[in-house]
Amino acid sequence: MRNIFKSFTLWIIVAIIAAALPLLFESSFALTLLCKMGVLIIFTVAYNMLLGQGGMLSFGHAIYFGLAGYASIHILNGIGEETLPYFPTVLFPLIGAIVGLFFGSIIGYVSTRRAGTAFAMISLGFCEMVTAMTLIFVIFFNGEDGIQTDRMVGPEPFGVTFGPQIEIYYLILFWCLVTVAMMYIITKTPFGRMCNAVRDNPERAAFIGYSVRRVRWQAFALSSMFAGAAGSLHALNYEQIGFEAVGVAQSGAVLFMAFIGGAGHFLGPIIGAIGLTYLDSTLADLTEAWLLYLGLIFSLIVMFAPGGIAGLIVMHGPIAKTNSKLLTGLIKPYLSAIGSIIIGIIGFIGIIEMLYFRSLISKGEGEVIIFWTEFNANGIISWIIFIGLILLGFVLSKKTFPKAKEVWDHAISVVKAEITHE
Amino acid sequence: MSNGLKLTNVCKSFGEAKIIQNLNLDVKKNERHAIIGPNGAGKSTLFHLISGHYKLTSGSITLNGEKINNLEPHQINRKGLARSFQVTNIFPKMSVYENIRCGILWSMDFKYSIIKLVNKDIALNKKTKSILEEINLEHCADIPAGLLSYADQRALEIGITIAGGADTLMLDEPTAGMSNTETERAVNLIKQVSENRTLVVVEHDMGVVFDLADRISVLVYGQIIATDTPLNIRNNKAVQEAYLGTEDH
Numbered sequence: 001m002r003n004i005f006k007s008f009t010l011w012i013i014v015a016i017i018a019a020a021l022p023l024l025f026e027s028s029f030a031l032t033l034l035c036k037m038g039v040l041i042i043f044t045v046a047y048n049m050l051l052g053q054g055g056m057l058s059f060g061h062a063i064y065f066g067l068a069g070y071a072s073i074h075i076l077n078g079i080g081e082e083t084l085p086y087f088p089t090v091l092f093p094l095i096g097a098i099v100g101l102f103f104g105s106i107i108g109y110v111s112t113r114r115a116g117t118a119f120a121m122i123s124l125g126f127c128e129m130v131t132a133m134t135l136i137f138v139i140f141f142n143g144e145d146g147i148q149t150d151r152m153v154g155p156e157p158f159g160v161t162f163g164p165q166i167e168i169y170y171l172i173l174f175w176c177l178v179t180v181a182m183m184y185i186i187t188k189t190p191f192g193r194m195c196n197a198v199r200d201n202p203e204r205a206a207f208i209g210y211s212v213r214r215v216r217w218q219a220f221a222l223s224s225m226f227a228g229a230a231g232s233l234h235a236l237n238y239e240q241i242g243f244e245a246v247g248v249a250q251s252g253a254v255l256f257m258a259f260i261g262g263a264g265h266f267l268g269p270i271i272g273a274i275g276l277t278y279l280d281s282t283l284a285d286l287t288e289a290w291l292l293y294l295g296l297i298f299s300l301i302v303m304f305a306p307g308g309i310a311g312l313i314v315m316h317g318p319i320a321k322t323n324s325k326l327l328t329g330l331i332k333p334y335l336s337a338i339g340s341i342i343i344g345i346i347g348f349i350g351i352i353e354m355l356y357f358r359s360l361i362s363k364g365e366g367e368v369i370i371f372w373t374e375f376n377a378n379g380i381i382s383w384i385i386f387i388g389l390i391l392l393g394f395v396l397s398k399k400t401f402p403k404a405k406e407v408w409d410h411a412i413s414v415v416k417a418e419i420t421h422e
Numbered sequence: 423m424s425n426g427l428k429l430t431n432v433c434k435s436f437g438e439a440k441i442i443q444n445l446n447l448d449v450k451k452n453e454r455h456a457i458i459g460p461n462g463a464g465k466s467t468l469f470h471l472i473s474g475h476y477k478l479t480s481g482s483i484t485l486n487g488e489k490i491n492n493l494e495p496h497q498i499n500r501k502g503l504a505r506s507f508q509v510t511n512i513f514p515k516m517s518v519y520e521n522i523r524c525g526i527l528w529s530m531d532f533k534y535s536i537i538k539l540v541n542k543d544i545a546l547n548k549k550t551k552s553i554l555e556e557i558n559l560e561h562c563a564d565i566p567a568g569l570l571s572y573a574d575q576r577a578l579e580i581g582i583t584i585a586g587g588a589d590t591l592m593l594d595e596p597t598a599g600m601s602n603t604e605t606e607r608a609v610n611l612i613k614q615v616s617e618n619r620t621l622v623v624v625e626h627d628m629g630v631v632f633d634l635a636d637r638i639s640v641l642v643y644g645q646i647i648a649t650d651t652p653l654n655i656r657n658n659k660a661v662q663e664a665y666l667g668t669e670d671h
Binding site for chain 1: 583
């Protein structure tokens, strides 16, 4: 009973904080950002039903997101032109969910016959196919221009028109809470548990009576359904949709968010969606090379922290449980390790920015602003400074990382001793 | 019906290679039946054929009188046949408790439900606990299964195998790689869980085989050359020549 209460209050607290956010950050930039985050949280958690829960790597999940978006916009236009009967705007994500479930069931039936690399390739193939269709079937997709709509249609119950962005924010927030809660509950059902079992060991799962294909297919269909709900909200949010919403880039973005946040944990994709959406919106203004940094972050996570950010946090759970002193002992070596790597990264960023600057056509006098400081990309001194920083970071890392690892190993060995002692 | 598991004229070829040829095997209901044979005799292939992992080239297999040789592994499992694997086959990232609980789900008719909550089902969790007690792993219920010792992982695997309530168990080398004390513990566990069940076991350790089995079948080059009680097998000339040899026993 206490557990239910605890988790339920947690949801309420999160809901209240999220509802209060627009009051704290009044700018329209913040509101736009929050709306985008809400939509992408749903999409990423839905995607993680496949990647994290079911162990299926898809390169084409934007199909269900995007197609639901297209369908929603057409229906909004239909209502606006009075060729379609009125449908309450609040319930639009249901339309998206049905569209997602429909296409997810069909494509999933074909693609979940195979697992692993073959599954990934098939998903990529379907994604390319749907992207091509957006350019071929112009009547429905309108090619590269995409289609627009006006979300203010039909009657206005309680004076809510969904015209102002703030009303859309609360609509997204409501659906975000509902769908994420549903997806969380699904992980606690027999189907959810068998998803993990199939991910861990499909052969064994078959020998406890479950059809591996059926579990994968169901995961695929449900994941597409929630992705479709997100797609509907995306369409309502922007009142526009284009071919990029169904494409490989969008599919890749959701993979990045889920993986960097941490596919192995339910909260991982949420962390990823919030973090990357924030960086995407802020860093994109600061530097043109943002995508390069994103790629760098992704590569580093794949190589050094395959559990993502959530994985790094969860890793310390057993230590915190056994002895919190061990945990505080880790802070100092961690900070010095992080510090040394940050020095190296600053040097790296400096070099990239200057390289990028020099590749521009209009170089001017060569002044480039990096970290609020003016450097001369044509002068040798700037290059020496940044290369020096990289080397310094490298040398320091050589010292601080083994130290951090040593403390970590010690902490883990204490924890292991404690467990076996019990 | 005294036949638990019956194989009739079973053949399996991989391309040109005939691994199993005209194999006949009768396993009586509720007996403990061991299959022995030298390396490469086809013991693991035979297991894969029975459990539906491989498809037969020809012949038929019946379980409790029902034909099973064209079914998928999960369908054969639902007919009451459960197996373990030569390589430890558990769900390593899930807790020991979850491993067992997943093994029970289908037999308690949970199917692919996305409405019921596994934590809230009293009967399911009660059964999970009772199986954990049976295999002596209650103390590490919350630990990820991948972190268990090798012997405990094998015990857990037997736990998963019996969890679904199957009446026919097939264990593939359940004591391979274990120390003497671990083997003893494993044999006692197997004896205990195979009570009132049909057991088919492949094993290399002759001590274990003679201790455990009611009857033994000897598989050599894809054919059963003898099926008899342990005592008669020990004294069987053909078996001694083909398999036991003089240097081992």
